[in-house]
Amino acid sequence: xxxxxxxSEEVMNEINMTPLVDVMLVLLIIFIITxxxxxxxxxxxxxxxxxxxxxxxxxxxxxxVDAKGQFFLGKQPVAADVLEGALREHAAKDPQPQLxxxxxKKVLYEQVALAxxxxxxxxxTKIGFVTESRSP
Numbered sequence: 001x002x003x004x005x006x007x008s009e010e011v012m013n014e015i016n017m018t019p020l021v022d023v024m025l026v027l028l029i030i031f032i033i034t035x036x037x038x039x040x041x042x043x044x045x046x047x048x049x050x051x052x053x054x055x056x057x058x059x060x061x062x063x064x065v066d067a068k069g070q071f072f073l074g075k076q077p078v079a080a081d082v083l084e085g086a087l088r089e090h091a092a093k094d095p096q097p098q099l100x101x102x103x104x105k106k107v108l109y110e111q112v113a114l115a116x117x118x119x120x121x122x123x124x125t126k127i128g129f130v131t132e133s134r135s136p
């Protein structure tokens with residue numbers, strides 16, 4: 001603020017806008033000059049390649065746990081002690097199949113957790129759960 005004395009000895013408390021406008025104009029000019037330099041890009045001629053979408057989608061693998069706690073890989077029953085080995089064979093495929101776990105609502109969570117642990121140890125990376133929607 002600038003305080004100037006009038007003839008009447010009163011203090012004037014007005015902001016002098018001229019220096020503020022000068023500073024803003026200088027900053028504007030600086031930004032106008034520097035922005036094209038910052039956006040300077042190097043022109044590179046990129047190679048061309050053709051690619052096609054993979055036409056073999058990965059298979060879906062169903063792992064079901066029934067109400068008694070028995071495991072079914074596809075429609076084949078699998079014992080709990082050989083489940084990890086069976087999943088390891090499928091995990092080695094390229095592309096790796098997606099594993100969908102279907103657990104009966106009456107089965108203990110422990111059985112579903114065993115299935116998830118076996119899938120993780122076998123190296124399965126794409127694991128999902130199958131549920132049914134509630135009807136209103």
